[in-house]
Amino acid sequence: NAGVTQTPKFQVLKTGQSMTLQCAQDMNHEYMSWYRQDPGMGLRLIHYSVGAGITDQGEVPNGYNVSRSTTEDFPLRLLSAAPSQTSVYFCASRKAQWFPNEQFFGPGTRLTVL
Amino acid sequence: QQQVKQSPQSLIVQKGGISIINCAYENTAFDYFPWYQQFPGKGPALLIAIRPDVSEKKEGRFTISFNKSAKQFSLHIMDSQPGDSATYFCAARGNTGTASKLTFGTGTRLQVTL
Numbered sequence: 001n002a003g004v005t006q007t008p009k010f011q012v013l014k015t016g017q018s019m020t021l022q023c024a025q026d027m028n029h030e031y032m033s034w035y036r037q038d039p040g041m042g043l044r045l046i047h048y049s050v051g052a053g054i055t056d057q058g059e060v061p062n063g064y065n066v067s068r069s070t071t072e073d074f075p076l077r078l079l080s081a082a083p084s085q086t087s088v089y090f091c092a093s094r095k096a097q098w099f100p101n102e103q104f105f106g107p108g109t110r111l112t113v114l
Numbered sequence: 115q116q117q118v119k120q121s122p123q124s125l126i127v128q129k130g131g132i133s134i135i136n137c138a139y140e141n142t143a144f145d146y147f148p149w150y151q152q153f154p155g156k157g158p159a160l161l162i163a164i165r166p167d168v169s170e171k172k173e174g175r176f177t178i179s180f181n182k183s184a185k186q187f188s189l190h191i192m193d194s195q196p197g198d199s200a201t202y203f204c205a206a207r208g209n210t211g212t213a214s215k216l217t218f219g220t221g222t223r224l225q226v227t228l
Contacts, residue, residue, distance in 0.1 A: 004157070035218075040123070042203060042218035043158070056213060090157050097214050103148075105157030 002026050004106035006091050012112045013081040021076040021109050023091030029104075031097040032074040036060065036087040037108075043090065049074055050097045081113045117141055118206050120219030127226050133191040135222045137204035140185065146207035148216070149178065149189050153200045161202070162189070194226045 007022045025032065033048035045058030049068040063085060065077040074093075078085060088110050094103040119138045127133045137147075148163035164171045164178040164187065171178045177190040191198055204219040 040220055042118075042120070042220040044218070045215060048213065048215070050213065058215070092157075102160050103216065105150075105159065107155070107157050 004091055004093055004104050006089075006106035006109050008109060009107070010110050012114065013078075014114050015081060015083060017081050019078055019081065021078075021089055021091075021111070023074045023076065023106060024072050025074075025091075025093040025104070026072065027093065027095070027104070028071060029093035029095050030071070031095070031101075032068065032091065032093045033058070034064070034066065034074070034076045035090045035092065036085075037090060038087050046076065046089075078111075081111075083113045085111065086113045087111060117217045118204060118219045120204050120222060122222060123220070124223040125225070127191075127194045127224065129194065129196060129226055129228050131194050131226075133189075133194045133198065133224055133226070135189045135202055135204070135224070136186065137188065137206075137219050138184075138186045139206050141206070141208055141217075142185070144206035144208050144217075147178070147180065147187050148205050148207075149176075150203045150205065150218075151200050152203065152221075158203060191224075194224075196226045196228060199224055199226050 004025045030051050034046040035043040037043050044060045047066040049055045055066050088108050090108050091106040094101040149161045150158035151161040152158040162173050162176050166182050175192045180187045202222045205216045
């Protein structure tokens with residue numbers, strides 16, 4: 001049981017480039033989400049999904065796209081990277097969207113946009 | 115708009131001492147309050163959580179105190195150890211339409227010295 005996995009661990013992009021951050025979980029969790037973590041700002045929700053085929057915006061969705069074609073995978077796409085998207089990105093999942101189901105986080109992807 | 119305010123930003127405690135981290139929230143509809151622990155290079159992990167119908171919850175050396183009328187809650191780490199050195203985030207759960215989301219505090223970096 002690998003839990004929540006994320007790839008890559010580190011990435012450097014140039015402004016305007018696009019890329020996809022991968023996230024997968026093997027716990028058959030319905031709910032998956034993406035956060036970004038910036039110094040002094042905690043974790044902010046980017047997008048989330050309550051099940052395959054269902055996604056919605058979080059607190060800071062601009063510049064990011066997501067899709068959920070399978071229960072296991074929830075990729076985050078940066079369409080045209082900007083320096084403001086330099087951050088550490090965490091994927092998270094939980095069994096169902098309602099609490100108190102425990103939310104598990106992946107190890108993160110550190111992204112730098114030059 | 116910071117709905118969950120966390121303090122202090124950083125904290126240095128001697129081994130064996132008590133670490134106290136405070137959080138305050140604004141939204142009275144929040145109904146689940148978890149604390150996460152994050153070690154460098156890792157994703158956050160659930161440490162302990164409380165519902166607003168109880169005033170205190172203890173798990174080992176970790177205790178949450180909850181004051182519903184003041185809209186405040188705090189994490190107490192008794193007999194702090196160097197292995198407790200990490201960043202701690204408080205969070206609060208709120209429902210928005212069909213979704214259940216966590217709002218995080220800005221984090222407290224705890225250093226426990228020998």
